[in-house]
Amino acid sequence: MRDALRTAWAIAGKDLAIEWRTKTALVSSLTFAVLVLAVLYFARDPTAVGAVDIAPGALWVTFTFAAMIGLNRAFLLERENRAMDGILLAPVSPQAVFFGKLAANLVFVGTVELVSLPLFIMFYDLPIVRGLPALLGVTAMATIAFVAVGTLLSSMVVRTRFAELMLPLLLLPFLVPPVVAAVQATARILADRPLSEVQGWLKLLAAFDIVFVTVSTFLFEATLEE
């Protein structure tokens, strides 16, 4: 267990150090997030559609597609110079490798979300102070679910010729359930509905987290084989 944690920590630290140094995916994701938020905001007719009605969809479209840019990058790093072979030659478990990649992706996507969220609140002028902890909770739970399956699929498609095209095609169907739950929960939080109305969606998100993380962890090893 200690060895697995050490491996996961080393891999996550390495991925984040490379991303921090190159900023390839971070700059692309943040630019994309800001652009989508702005476009969706200005596309809205404020006399016909209230901010609270469009905001949940806008938020999750932004988060989902911005995250995909980072998820695509996760295993391209390992494909360059076949660095993943170097990792697999060490006495490491595939599960520890998966958790390292998952942790790095969660930090990456979490960073994009934390930067985008204040912009989103500002653009849509949302009085969110009371519901902010709940919104952060929903964001965290939905992010764990789609980053887990995104990490698995990113590893699966990285050896294909059109990896960057394949990932969204494969990932989007899996994203529908957690994103629908996240949109529903977000809509209720932004409408200042009682927390009891959100609880059902939170339970559903927790179930997605457990299932997606568990299944992805065990299937990851198969994606490493040629």
Added chain:
Amino acid sequence: MPPAEPVLTARDVARRFGHRRVLAGVSLDLRPGDALLLVGPNGAGKTTLLRILAGLLRASGGGIERHGQVGMVAHASMLYDALTARENLEFFARLHGGASRGRVEPLLERMGLAARADERVGAFSRGMTQRLAIARALLADPDILLLDEPLTGLDDASSEQVLAVLGELRTRGRALMIASHQLAELMGVVTAVGFLTRGELRGVEPIAGRDVAAITTRYREVTGRA
């Protein structure tokens, strides 16, 4: 004195990619101090065999026994261009654990890279990258070292440095297996030559008492190449 027990044994190893047979019935033993040069035309299956022996690729048939740690130097460096030489070695040393971390600085010194250790690998020449790839493979002080075309693209000085390291490893009782076309350069290091053609290992013969011309003639006989 009876010969030492093999550290690597392959029996009837076969590999198919779809309907294409790449390896068939390959059997060999590698003992401490052995340095086997694997020769064969392009597409003979040398890289596939090395990847299977390293555990990076699953054989379609046959069995492999490894008694000790395996290191590998492949065509690709298995290094991260965005990290420095030292960061690369420290990362892989963390994955190997144990005494590997203490070997980072001595290996940088041994491979003549200490002065450039804090430069990014992406800015390295082919020779420097190859020397660093060898340092990476030696982090765990492996009992078996598999090398795929280790001298390709190296200038004379880098080649000499790599050959000196390989000679030293063999003297220290490490088992080496080298796939290469550069027979003349490697004559001073290897102890035996194996002829691989069309996925079949057609004999492993000692090198002692033979010169490059004799081995080249034998290679042509075995592979049927003019």
